Amino acid sequence: MNNLISLYINKLSLNDVFNFASKNNITLNNEEAIFILDFIKKNWQEVLANPDSLKIDQYKSRFSEENFNKIKKLIIFYRNKYAKYLI
DSSP: OHHHHHHHHHHOOHHHHHHHHHHTTOOOOHHHHHHHHHHHHHHHHHHHHOGGGOOGGGGGGGSOHHHHHHHHHHHHHHHHHTHHHHO
16 A cells, blocks of 8 residues: 555645645645745654644644644545544
8 A cells, every 4th residue: 555655745736736726725835835844754654643643733833824824724635534544
């Protein structure tokens, strides 16, 4: 399974980040989108292995207040939705 995820992450683009954010009513600026893409590419394995390792509050300064609140809610939503697959 990690091989499939790895292939997907390697193909992930800035455009994908913008599109996902837009579909979730989040309007990112370039710096926010680049941070998200870099974070995903560098940390996906750790977060997948231990979802609690993602301490979103420490990245609050990387986002506008509105975007941070929306992103935090989105992370909580997906963490709850897929929790049974992450154990």
